[in-house]
Amino acid sequence: EGKMIEAGVSAFTAATNIVLAILVRSFAGFERHHTKSGRESSVMIKLFLLLTINSAVIPLLVFADIPKLAFVPYLFEGPYTDFTVGWYQDVGQLISTTLLINGLVYPMSALSKGLTPKITRGCLAPFAATQRALNALYEGVEFPLSERYAQLMQMVFTGMVFSGGMPCLLPVAAMFCFIAYYEGKYTILRASRMPPSYDETMAKIFWSVMPACAAIKILLSTWMFSYEHVPSYLNGGALDPATSPISSGSQFNFKARLDRSNAAICVFALVCLVVYKIINVYRKGLRTFFARMFPKGLVEEEEEEVSMTPELSIARSDGIMKGLTTFLIQENPQYNEIVPSSATKSCGGPNGSVPEWEAAFAEADREESEAEAERQRKANERASRSLFGASDVQAEAAGEMPDAMKKRLKKDKNKSPGTERVPRRKNSQVAPLSGMDAGDDVVDFGDDDYYSRGRRAVGEAYEGVTGGGLSAAMAMQPEGDVEAGMDADEEEEERRRRRKERKREKKERERADRV
Numbered sequence: 001e002g003k004m005i006e007a008g009v010s011a012f013t014a015a016t017n018i019v020l021a022i023l024v025r026s027f028a029g030f031e032r033h034h035t036k037s038g039r040e041s042s043v044m045i046k047l048f049l050l051l052t053i054n055s056a057v058i059p060l061l062v063f064a065d066i067p068k069l070a071f072v073p074y075l076f077e078g079p080y081t082d083f084t085v086g087w088y089q090d091v092g093q094l095i096s097t098t099l100l101i102n103g104l105v106y107p108m109s110a111l112s113k114g115l116t117p118k119i120t121r122g123c124l125a126p127f128a129a130t131q132r133a134l135n136a137l138y139e140g141v142e143f144p145l146s147e148r149y150a151q152l153m154q155m156v157f158t159g160m161v162f163s164g165g166m167p168c169l170l171p172v173a174a175m176f177c178f179i180a181y182y183e184g185k186y187t188i189l190r191a192s193r194m195p196p197s198y199d200e201t202m203a204k205i206f207w208s209v210m211p212a213c214a215a216i217k218i219l220l221s222t223w224m225f226s227y228e229h230v231p232s233y234l235n236g237g238a239l240d241p242a243t244s245p246i247s248s249g250s251q252f253n254f255k256a257r258l259d260r261s262n263a264a265i266c267v268f269a270l271v272c273l274v275v276y277k278i279i280n281v282y283r284k285g286l287r288t289f290f291a292r293m294f295p296k297g298l299v300e301e302e303e304e305e306v307s308m309t310p311e312l313s314i315a316r317s318d319g320i321m322k323g324l325t326t327f328l329i330q331e332n333p334q335y336n337e338i339v340p341s342s343a344t345k346s347c348g349g350p351n352g353s354v355p356e357w358e359a360a361f362a363e364a365d366r367e368e369s370e371a372e373a374e375r376q377r378k379a380n381e382r383a384s385r386s387l388f389g390a391s392d393v394q395a396e397a398a399g400e401m402p403d404a405m406k407k408r409l410k411k412d413k414n415k416s417p418g419t420e421r422v423p424r425r426k427n428s429q430v431a432p433l434s435g436m437d438a439g440d441d442v443v444d445f446g447d448d449d450y451y452s453r454g455r456r457a458v459g460e461a462y463e464g465v466t467g468g469g470l471s472a473a474m475a476m477q478p479e480g481d482v483e484a485g486m487d488a489d490e491e492e493e494e495r496r497r498r499r500k501e502r503k504r505e506k507k508e509r510e511r512a513d514r515v
Contacts, residue, residue: 010097013055014105020050021147037199040146044202047150048157048209055098056158063091083165083224092166099158099169103176106151107183113141114191140193148184149202152177157213164221215273222266226257 024047033039063078070076080087121137128134159173188195224230257263279286315321324332 006094006097010094010101013098014101016054017051017102018105018109020054021047021150024050025144025147035199036196037201040144040198041201041205043146044149044153044205047147048153051102051150051154052157055102055154056095056162059091059094059098063087083227084229088165092162095158095162096166096169096172099155100172102151103155103172103179106155106176107179110148110187111183114187117141117191140191141187143188143192143195145195145198146202148180149206152180153206153209157209160213161217161220164217165224211273211277215270218266218270218273222263222270223257225262225266226260228256230260230262 024043028039028043028046031039031042033042061075063080064076065078065081066076080091117137117140125134125137128137155173155176159169163170258267310318310320316325326332
């Protein structure tokens with residue numbers, strides 16, 4: 001009957017742990033975290049503390065008998081003043097059973113969350129009324145990483161802390177890690193939706209808790225092993241000066257406990273752990289201090305470390321280096337067959353003929369370049385035809401004046417002086433340009449012979465006149481937009497061409513209708 005009660009208490013504790021996980025996640029929403037990682041980290045810490053207190057700390061405090069702390073209600077009123085044999089039979093067995101049940105309930109509850117939607121989907125999917133309802137049935141469950149971290153920390157923490165007196169807890173914790181690994185692997189790949197991208201906060205919390213777990217384990221093991229009925233060697237009062245001030249009565253007699261070798265070993269391990277932690281935290285400051293105190297020693301140590309790496313020439317001559325010692329082709333003649341001869345000739349390679357594959361690639365590159373140049377020339381010719389016409393393009397390619405320019409000059413020649421399109425400005429003058437001599441007079445556009453001189457200047461420019469002739473033609477340009485008249489003529493010709501094209505198309509349509 002007593003065993004059944006203990007099993008029932010352990011099962012109730014495991015069920016309470018599952019309910020605590022749900023409540024902690026629900027209450028975390030009221031904290032209004034800015035990120036999901038912050039919320040999950042908060043859930044992880046709170047849930048870990050609650051699971052540990054509910055599974056291990058409460059049984060330890062409820063069954064303990066400490067008269068000086070009897071004023072605390074419901075605690076420290078138990079039957080055991082120390083880690084006696086009865087304590088292991090009652091409290092130790094309760095903690096072990098609870099840890100074993102938790103190791104099975106945690107993975108099974110997480111697995112059931114992933115399998116339940118599959119069963120629901122098979123039953124309700126044929127009756128889904130809308131696409132939204134069907135999508136909700138096929139959507140995966142969440143993967144609560146904070147709960148898994150908290151459960152893992154609670155199992156490892158409890159197993160390590162009590163493993164000094166109950167070594168069987170370590171296989172139980174290892175069994176939980178094994179089951180949780182495969183359960184999490186199946187759940188995240190088969191039954192859950194894509195989890196969010198968490199930061200490294202939860203991993204850092206887990207990493208920082210484990211050293212504290214080791215320290216608590218050593219302290220609790222010290223108290224367990226120093227019990228007076230546990231066989232041990234005595235130190236003969238070597239630690240009396242340090243332990244006498246902190247000894248109090250028979251229950252907390254540190255002097256008697258530390259005189260036992262079992263406790264002394266645990267204390268020594270704890271001191272080593274604390275010293276290592278302090279050195280690790282202040283390692284940069286300690287290194288700076290020793291560098292100032294012993295500068296030569298540190299320099300010699302660094303030089304000794306560097307001197308262990310030989311020079312390249314020594315490593316090559318002594319055969320220390322493995323593989324290729326250089327990428328130069330003249331130093332590796334065995335690769336001449338696969339390296340192009342054009343690359344090996346300048347490096348001391350063979351001077352034979354170019355390989356067939358290399359010649360084929362070179363010919364293909366040359367043909368492709370010629371084809372690209374021909375395509376570019378045809379594209380330029382088509383663009384020129386669309387702008388000036390075929391005859392103008394041919395004349396310009398032959399170095400002659402285009403027909404359009406000849407017609408424009410002829411039209412300007414036949415015009416009377418009073419019919420210019422370009423506005424005339426009274427006493428319009430421009431300064432001489434680089435092509436004119438310094439003593440030349442400025443050009444006056446007030447006379448009536450402007451177009452004749454402009455025609456002569458354009459003709460000289462197209463005949464290849466350079467230097468002062470071209471600059472003089474530029475200097476004879478009046479102020480303002482001189483090409484306005486030319487642009488107007490081009491627009492007029494374009495309108496006439498379009499009218500002729502429309503008339504021709506109209507006649508063709510009429511002829512087709514008559515047929």
